[in-house]
Amino acid sequence: MSGNGFDEVIFEIDGEAVPEEVAEEAERISRSSAGRGKRFLDNALPTATVVGTLIFLWWLASALDIWPEYLVPSPATVVSRFAEKLASGEITIAVLTSLRRVAIGFAVALILGGALGLTITASKFLGKGLGSLVLGLQSLPSICWLPLAFLWFGISETTILFVVVMGALPSVALGLRSGIQNLPPQYERAGRNLGAQGWTLYRRVIIPAALPAFLGGIEQGWAFAWRSLMAAEIIFFGLGLGQILETGRQLSDLALVMTAIISIIAIGVIVDGVVFGAARRAIRTRWGLMGA
Amino acid sequence: MTDIQRAMRLEVDSVSKLYPSGRGVTEALRDVDLQVLPGEFICIIGGSGCGKSTLLNLIAGLDSPTSGEIRLGGAPVTGPGPDRTLMFQDAALFPWLNVKKNVEMAPKLAGRTKEEQSEIAQHYLDLVHLHGFESAWIHELSGGMRQRVALARCLAANPTVLLMDEPFAALDALTRDHVHDELERAWLETGKTVVFVTHNVIEAVRLADRVILLSNRPGQLKAVWRITLERPRHAEDLEVAEIAATITAQLHKEVSSRVRQRL
Structure with missing residues (x-):
């Protein structure tokens, strides 16, 4: 093997199919990140929360009757x-x-x-x-x-x-x-x-x-x-x-x-x-x- | 030399180039004479700042010489034209167009019909083995693929001369080997004249019929090597390495002479 100034070791790698766990994990990742519904939720949730809170505060302000109805x-x-x-x-x-x-x-x-x-x-x-x-x-x-x-x-x-x-x-x-x-x-x-x-x-x-x-x-x-x-x-x-x-x-x-x-x-x-x-x-x- | 060969010849006739710089004037090129035969592949090497890219820009017509003349097929070069397409180091592809539309640009600008554009683009995409990537966006491609698209886009203009400005400098060695094969094959198939600028001597020997060394600034012709090795060549061939070593020695001498000048 040696004699030419280098040693060579070559491994046999069998090209078997993707292991099942790996395939499942890949499927899970692609489903969770590509889901259109989830992306929509990611965007809509913060907006809905903020707008909802504002409306609640508005409602509170008018319900407490601090200001007359024609102003608030x-x-x-x-x-x-x-x-x-x-x-x-x-x-x-x-x-x-x-x-x-x-x-x-x-x-x-x-x-x-x-x-x-x-x-x-x-x-x-x-x-x-x-x-x-x-x-x-x-x-x-x-x-x-x-x-x-x-x-x-x-x-x-x-x-x-x-x-x-x-x-x-x-x-x-x-x-x-x-x-x-x-x-x-x-x-x-x-x-x-x-x-x-x-x-x-x-x-x-x-x-x-x-x-x-x-x-x-x-x-x-x-x-x-x-x-x-x-x-x-x-x-x-x-x-x-x-x-x-x-x-x-x-x-x-x-x-x-x-x-x-x-x-x-x-x-x-x-x-x-x-x-x-x-x-x-x-x-x-x-x-x-x-x-x- | 036949009449046709004379007709398509690229001639650089005692070209000098000065351009204004910070303090005064920089002399980039001095009295460069060069004749490139049709279908010939020449590589220009030299230290950085020796005017290699300037010479290429002059041939492309993106800039004009201070004195002297550049002629293609006897006609003076006065501006850019699709008979001399320049391929850049950074590919400079158009990100708003997909791969195929990029390659269709030159025939489109030349006023070809839609069918012709598509046919030409497909032909050259197949030539550089990019079949199946027609509708990909540029940012989805690897560096090597981008350069192959750029090559196809240049060839689709059906230029007489293909100018290449260190096009593969940013690629890793393995990818570069692969693109060299593609380029050599495309060149043999299309018979284009190629002027290729590089600072990679092995690349030059791997690809060129003739390697030309430019001196330090102002760039002048310093040496010419004719490479007669059989094709297809490979970067790891022993003969390539031997010739590259000779040329590298000369290049080092040239570069170090400038370092001495500066010291």
Whole structure:
């Protein structure tokens, strides 16, 4: 065996099937971690506990009768007001109106903001000139545009659209710019190398590569669009959830105000969970955990 | 040399490259002359910072020479193009596309139809033995598989010259051996010209028809070895080790001369 300067021992390993205990354990692990129901429970349980506790405290505060009912209505009053407004169709109409407005405004903001973001990224000159202006715009609450929009467009849907667009646009534009600027150079090099240039390079390589970072700007833009819309609807626009808030104030109907506030929060949570949740999951599937 | 060979030849004609750096100017390459025949596999070695990657970027057209000219088939290189695809050390695959869509990118950019894109991509994925991984996402692949996807993606552009910038440096030795086999087979099958940059001498001898040593910065041609060993070769072959030892000695001389210069 020896003599060549080394010793050799080779073991025979029989390739038998996986032992039963090991297979069972593997099955158990995969069942417990992959279970959709369990994952849902993991997410839903903390939320349910916290919301439940808050409602309990609310109920307690109203039951103890420290404050009069018209200042702190009981949960039951709010629920019945909600049911009443739902039955009359007011809430449904308000929700649909607000959603339609924010959807149109946000879509316009995505298109214009995306174009603006690309412009200030691709052109050095405009990047310097316009970049700081857009940054400044972002610090301006978009409801400040309402007087101007009112004078330009009158009491019309265009006015509300303008306010919503101005709310979301800077976040979208800046989100796209920082997404592109923070890209590792390898994607652009690889894309150019495979024959992409100009707009094709952006469309096929740079924009998709920037998507995980851009999504943050899009989500922020959505939040600003939704807030801007509520602010505008409170001030003077018919229909919409903001208008229900204002009606509640005028009638000193706190149950109605709470009904509207809860609806506004619920829509925010649902849109974030359903629309952006799906986008985040798609990105996590593709990029792996690092991209999400 | 036949007319066709002359037509497809890659010529690096007294190329120099200067670029601005912290204090003043760095001379990366000086008067590099190189002729690569169609279907030839050349490896460029040299110490770190000798301009190997710069030369590759110039050939790829991602950067342009300060003086001199690079020609492919007689036509000057003025920018990046799918006739010269560059494969990077970090694969640089597109994570938003699955494996097959990554490989389809070049034919898609070239305006091929959907059927052609799919056919081309499948052909090269089969060539690098990735059949069955078409719909996998990039992050699900191992390092060696990613480099094979990158190779397939480069080949799908149907380049005249395949440029490779230390593509296997980050792989473990066992995986690297395997990818070498894949590359050699793909190269023999497609007949591409390959310019391969590495600092791994055994890898160079294992793969190349010619090994070229660049001097320390500014990079100049220092030595050329023609490797006539029969293929397929293996990294552990005795002949490979012997030639690698000779080349390594020369490389060490070159690297240590720079160390002395610095001291």
